[in-house]
Amino acid sequence: MRAYNFCAGPAALPTAVLEQAQSELLDWHGKGVSIMEMSHRSKDYVAVAEKAEADLRKLMNIPENYKVLFLQGGATLQFSAIPLNLLGKNSQADYIHTGIWSEKAIKEAQRYGNVHVIEAGTQIDGKTAITDPATWQFSDNAAYVHYCENETIGGLQFDHIPETQAPLVADLSSSILSAPIDVSKFGLIYAGAQKNIGPAGLTLVIVREDLLDQAKPEIPSLLKYSAQAKNDSMVNTPATYAWYLSGLVFEWLLEHGGVPAMHQINLKKAELLYGYIDSSDFYNNPIAKANRSLMNVPFTLADSDLDKLFLQEAEANHLLNLAGHRSVGGMRASIYNAVPFEGVQALVSFMDDFAKRHG
Amino acid sequence: MRAYNFCAGPAALPTAVLEQAQSELLDWHGKGVSIMEMSHRSKDYVAVAEKAEADLRKLMNIPENYKVLFLQGGATLQFSAIPLNLLGKNSQADYIHTGIWSEKAIKEAQRYGNVHVIEAGTQIDGKTAITDPATWQFSDNAAYVHYCENETIGGLQFDHIPETQAPLVADLSSSILSAPIDVSKFGLIYAGAQKNIGPAGLTLVIVREDLLDQAKPEIPSLLKYSAQAKNDSMVNTPATYAWYLSGLVFEWLLEHGGVPAMHQINLKKAELLYGYIDSSDFYNNPIAKANRSLMNVPFTLADSDLDKLFLQEAEANHLLNLAGHRSVGGMRASIYNAVPFEGVQALVSFMDDFAKRHG
Numbered sequence: 076m077r078a079y080n081f082c083a084g085p086a087a088l089p090t091a092v093l094e095q096a097q098s099e100l101l102d103w104h105g106k107g108v109s110i111m112e113m114s115h116r117s118k119d120y121v122a123v124a125e126k127a128e129a130d131l132r133k134l135m136n137i138p139e140n141y142k143v144l145f146l147q148g149g150a151t152l153q154f155s156a157i158p159l160n161l162l163g164k165n166s167q168a169d170y171i172h173t174g175i176w177s178e179k180a181i182k183e184a185q186r187y188g189n190v191h192v193i194e195a196g197t198q199i200d201g202k203t204a205i206t207d208p209a210t211w212q213f214s215d216n217a218a219y220v221h222y223c224e225n226e227t228i229g230g231l232q233f234d235h236i237p238e239t240q241a242p243l244v245a246d247l248s249s250s251i252l253s254a255p256i257d258v259s260k261f262g263l264i265y266a267g268a269q270k271n272i273g274p275a276g277l278t279l280v281i282v283r284e285d286l287l288d289q290a291k292p293e294i295p296s297l298l299k300y301s302a303q304a305k306n307d308s309m310v311n312t313p314a315t316y317a318w319y320l321s322g323l324v325f326e327w328l329l330e331h332g333g334v335p336a337m338h339q340i341n342l343k344k345a346e347l348l349y350g351y352i353d354s355s356d357f358y359n360n361p362i363a364k365a366n367r368s369l370m371n372v373p374f375t376l377a378d379s380d381l382d383k384l385f386l387q388e389a390e391a392n393h394l395l396n397l398a399g400h401r402s403v404g405g406m407r408a409s410i411y412n413a414v415p416f417e418g419v420q421a422l423v424s425f426m427d428d429f430a431k432r433h434g
Numbered sequence: 435m436r437a438y439n440f441c442a443g444p445a446a447l448p449t450a451v452l453e454q455a456q457s458e459l460l461d462w463h464g465k466g467v468s469i470m471e472m473s474h475r476s477k478d479y480v481a482v483a484e485k486a487e488a489d490l491r492k493l494m495n496i497p498e499n500y501k502v503l504f505l506q507g508g509a510t511l512q513f514s515a516i517p518l519n520l521l522g523k524n525s526q527a528d529y530i531h532t533g534i535w536s537e538k539a540i541k542e543a544q545r546y547g548n549v550h551v552i553e554a555g556t557q558i559d560g561k562t563a564i565t566d567p568a569t570w571q572f573s574d575n576a577a578y579v580h581y582c583e584n585e586t587i588g589g590l591q592f593d594h595i596p597e598t599q600a601p602l603v604a605d606l607s608s609s610i611l612s613a614p615i616d617v618s619k620f621g622l623i624y625a626g627a628q629k630n631i632g633p634a635g636l637t638l639v640i641v642r643e644d645l646l647d648q649a650k651p652e653i654p655s656l657l658k659y660s661a662q663a664k665n666d667s668m669v670n671t672p673a674t675y676a677w678y679l680s681g682l683v684f685e686w687l688l689e690h691g692g693v694p695a696m697h698q699i700n701l702k703k704a705e706l707l708y709g710y711i712d713s714s715d716f717y718n719n720p721i722a723k724a725n726r727s728l729m730n731v732p733f734t735l736a737d738s739d740l741d742k743l744f745l746q747e748a749e750a751n752h753l754l755n756l757a758g759h760r761s762v763g764g765m766r767a768s769i770y771n772a773v774p775f776e777g778v779q780a781l782v783s784f785m786d787d788f789a790k791r792h793g
Contacts, residue, residue: 078466082473082478085674093468097459100451107437107752109452111633114441114755147506148656149633152643155654183655231544274470276506276673278634293652295514297507298541311510312628314635314673315444355769396473 079418081398083227083268083371084249087413092323111316115309118363124307124315124364133249134325134334137258137281142304144280145318150176150248150267152298153278155181157244157263159294161286162218164186170194170240173205173233174226175402182284184221187291191217196231203231205362208238208422215239218289219262225250227270228400228405230373234365238262242286243298249370251279251330262286270370271411273321276314328412337412344410344419345369351423357430375405381408381433392425396419437775442586442730443608443753446772451682456598470675474668483666483674486681493684493693494610496617496640501663503639504677508626509535509585509607510628512637512655516603516622518653520645521577528576528600529601529777530554532564532592533585534761536603543580546650555590562590563722567597574602577648578621584609587759588764589732597620601645608729610638611687613697621645629729630770632680635673650664660689662713672713687771696771703778704728710782734764739793741765751784753777 076197080087103110106119128143130159137143146152157180170181173196184190191214213220220239225232227249232415235384239241239285242262251266258264263286271432280300287301296302302310328337349367357377360367364411376385382398385406389397399405439446462469464480472479487502496502501779505511515582516539521527525547532555532753543549550573565582579598584591596602601621610625622645627636639659646660655661661669675684685698709724711717717728717733741757741786744765748756758764771776 076466077460080467080471081765082467082471082476085471085473085671087471088468093460096583101436101449101455106754108754109447111446112439112441112446112613114444115634117755119443121456147508147673148508149670152506152654152656159654169542186655188649199729242779257645267671269674274673274675275474275671276676279526292545295511295657296516296545296652297511311508312444313627314506314633315628316633316675317635317673354460386689394475395465395467401475421617 076393078393081231081408081410081414081418081422082087082397083173083270083400083407083409084407085275087272087323087352087409088273088320089150089413092320092327095323106172110319115312115314117377118426120224120315127318129414130322130325130329132141132153132277134328135256135258135281140284141258142282142284142287142300144300144303145313146278147276147307148304149275149278150246150265153265153280154180156186156298156300157221157265157293158184158187158288159298160300161242161244161263162291163289165216165218167191167214167216167218169193169213169223170250171177171211171220172236173223174229174231176228176248177221177223180221180223180246188432189303199363202363203229203361205231205233205366208235213241216335216381219244222246225368225370227280227371227409228403229370230368232367232368232370242283246357249409250368252334252337253341253370267402268317268321270409274317277321279316288381288432309402340386340416341369341410341412344416345372347419347423348372348408348410351426355430357434358426370411371407371409373399373405373407375404379405384433385429386428389425392421394425437752438773438780440752440767440769440773440781442629442766442768444632444634445768445770445781447632447679448683448686448772451679451686454682455679469678472674474671474674479674482678482681485533486677486684489681489684489688490638493687494615494617494640499643500617501641501643501646501659503641503659503662503742504667504672505637505639505662506635508634508668509605509624512536512624512639513539514546514658515653515657516547516580516624517543518657519624519649519659520601520603521650522648524575524577526550526573526575526577528552528572528579529597530579530581530596530679532582533590534600535585535587535607536580536582538580539580556735558722559619561722561723562588562720562724563677564590564592567594572598578603579586581605584727584729586730586768587762589719589721589727589730589776590725591727591729601642608768609727611693611696612700612729614693626759627680629768633676636676636680699775700728700769702729703773703775705768706778706782707731707767710785714785716793717785729770730766730768732758732762732764732766736793738764743792746786747788748784751780753781753784775780
């Protein structure tokens, strides 16, 4: 049987998508070969790749003046590719710091230029929160402003899109496709696939065309957005199977009402889980309500000596991967699109039972 | 039914491997989730990753002072990563030029340092060949010597390992695991997975430990061999599913006698196909016998007006992807490990029938 999988990433995929992939794994559409055995330049594969892009454009309502790139290397390689592509001559960028992932992006960008860090994390009544944007000081000559829209490890999410003069660059790795977002407000959006898109090994970059041609001379050729855009992300062989699987996920999303419908279910899932945690004396979530992540719900037990038992019993109940990130400990339930409402119901029911027995 | 797939890459995978992947796609070893839905840091996944490496070490007899890295970005990203990691302070390297892929590596390396190009391609009696190594002039201060062991597009392969003072760096993308090779003669071996290893999206790097710590300051952090070696190729989320599938291919190879046994079958396949081509007035292979590729067999028809018909009829006979690379035209049969002897028999039988009807 399929368990409920709360892994932060590589994360759960829709069962229906895996079933389709399974059925055609050895023989794609009667062609006698697997889709992963096909040339990326074959007519059949190119059609699969183009449909995935078209479906993503539909799902996110991506304007025509944005390129969509299907790359490799994860969001982490984009931590380098973004400054190498976008810093341009002034070599200055603003980075908003809210947690572990934005910090990693900052450290890598500092290797390529001047980074003005806006410290936006704070504590309000003992809860982690994002500071008032009115207090943020942007620099005059920033090539772009970078932020991590949802800090996967901390479970901290922006409740607004920052207003900036410079192009806005967003790491949407763990929140893409979870709620509608106005792409036209961004210069660049990027996301590792392994949370809400598909399997690990694929990275999406959505970039406004006017930002394409400013790459630094030392950039590895494969990381140049302009070259990838010109070659439909096929400067070399892309991660064809991951791209295909992501296309199946996009089809599944469209069949289920697209991002608005998914957002409604995600709101219900989050309300149920946060609501239960708030009503309990046994569990605690460390984030201020306005900045709670819709996708990643960290929580602690009143007695951390029970953590191990909690995880063991959860696993016995087919509720998997609830341990918090190794850097912070505690628990975390990642409730991406592919985790159904029933999964969150089962989790809350188990948490309540556990609290009653051990609280 | 499964067709015979002669694609140069992404290429055929063993049917038995795809069947195993299919059977456990939704539920890996009774865990209730797909292997692609597992954290790369989970105990189960780490065991899969480590076994893949151990099996590869066994297959290639890799000495202990070499690190094995499972990376992303294809051989093309290594065209940048190699000079960025290995050029060091003298910033000089020798590159042997034998075809399209070595040329791509040269062009990228020239962006990072002084590249001394050794022109090693020639024509002997109208056939393409590699020049006598005694005529090659290496530079005194090269940080390394690079060559492409098998030119996938040209179908040209070295019949010896070059003797060099500087560490030898080899692109083995299309020949790795096809024949035994003495790893200890190399400083670094790299290969895109999508020919003889697994699906596209994974790149193997086998690097001698003493070469790890010379990276240039401008290198993207993710491309640093030292960092990846230290973190078991998990500086960030690797291409977990491609890594797993490659592990299944390694198991399949070990079950079938390893690389020596595969080499014997590959020799038989190549002898049959080249032998038939040589015996025919209708088909021609453009490569000198000593430098013919064991894996990629390009050939032309006596009348190129028949190319389209040849491809159509081949496809109707379940013999797929025989078109030559778009840059050279003609035909090419890639006969990697996963293409069985019976596939080459079927191809030769079809070619003979076609020649009799149209010759």
